[in-house]
Amino acid sequence: MKTPHKCRVPGLNIGCTSFIIPDYYVPAIRECVHYADDVALLLLEAGECGKELITPAEIRELAGIAADAGVTWNVHLPTDGSFATEESSRRYTENIIRAIDLTRELEPHTWVMHVVTDHIPGPDMRPHLTERETERILRSLEQITPHLPAPECLALENLERHPTDYLDKLVAATPHSRCFDIGHVWKEGLRPEKLLPLWLPDIRMCHLHGLEKRDHKSLHHMPAATLDAILHPMWDLHFSPLITLEVFSLDDFLNSHQAMLESHERYITKHLRQYRTHDARPGRHQKRQKPIR
Numbered sequence: 001m002k003t004p005h006k007c008r009v010p011g012l013n014i015g016c017t018s019f020i021i022p023d024y025y026v027p028a029i030r031e032c033v034h035y036a037d038d039v040a041l042l043l044l045e046a047g048e049c050g051k052e053l054i055t056p057a058e059i060r061e062l063a064g065i066a067a068d069a070g071v072t073w074n075v076h077l078p079t080d081g082s083f084a085t086e087e088s089s090r091r092y093t094e095n096i097i098r099a100i101d102l103t104r105e106l107e108p109h110t111w112v113m114h115v116v117t118d119h120i121p122g123p124d125m126r127p128h129l130t131e132r133e134t135e136r137i138l139r140s141l142e143q144i145t146p147h148l149p150a151p152e153c154l155a156l157e158n159l160e161r162h163p164t165d166y167l168d169k170l171v172a173a174t175p176h177s178r179c180f181d182i183g184h185v186w187k188e189g190l191r192p193e194k195l196l197p198l199w200l201p202d203i204r205m206c207h208l209h210g211l212e213k214r215d216h217k218s219l220h221h222m223p224a225a226t227l228d229a230i231l232h233p234m235w236d237l238h239f240s241p242l243i244t245l246e247v248f249s250l251d252d253f254l255n256s257h258q259a260m261l262e263s264h265e266r267y268i269t270k271h272l273r274q275y276r277t278h279d280a281r282p283g284r285h286q287k288r289q290k291p292i293r
Helices: 025-032 056-069 086-106 131-147 168-173 182-187 192-202 224-237 250-279
Strands: 013-017 038-042 072-076 110-113 154-157 177-181 203-208 210-212 214-217 242-245
Touching (some): 013 250, 025 038, 056 086, 072 086, 086 110, 086 131, 110 177, 110 203, 131 154, 131 168, 154 203, 177 192, 182 192, 192 203, 192 224, 224 250, 242 250
Parallel strands (some): 013 038, 072 110, 154 177, 203 242
């Protein structure tokens, strides 16, 4: 086990996932709180009628651990469901509500949700939502909303193999937020820095992870210029939403943290160079000569 230390990045808020420690929820979180100020509780599998969800007793233990450590929470809602049919939508919605109700005691600032209409992985880009699918999802969101402390606490996540505007109508039609998954945008060969200003008003939090054969890997696999292209504008904007380093091992988390610190060093160096160049312009500090009268 690494020597525990809080991983922080100047000017940005970062957190880890509950999966960086390979253990059951309670012992894993006991370790996670030594490394981050915010923990993403990943409840990815609910099973039939929520049978695979974390137990209320475990939630009570986690609440105590977090209170003692002074950490905050976000919750990744189950992903083993879809809005493909009316029946699957009903089951998925029920499990989403179960997970929200179960974790309310933790007082999460955000619940992150996937919006999918199938679970068949494939290389092709998913089509846009049909009008019928959109109506079905909106009805489900209406059922989910009363279970939230505030509607904006639910953040819809952009996914790989989905068009970048896939969620636009849902976000526009509801008071819900976005979870900006930067790694998913990279995986599609696109530039997340182009989406940042477009989505900024609706971003509740972010997922950040690198690519190395697949996604959810350490950021140290990313070229410095690629990482800087998204992080440097965030520092320019004084970006305040949480950034979860969505990786699933302690080494990947620590290496990602180091990659962010190195990006910050480049950001500071760049701005110092610009300042010195600006400050060194000829005559900048010379007094204007008074004309002879």
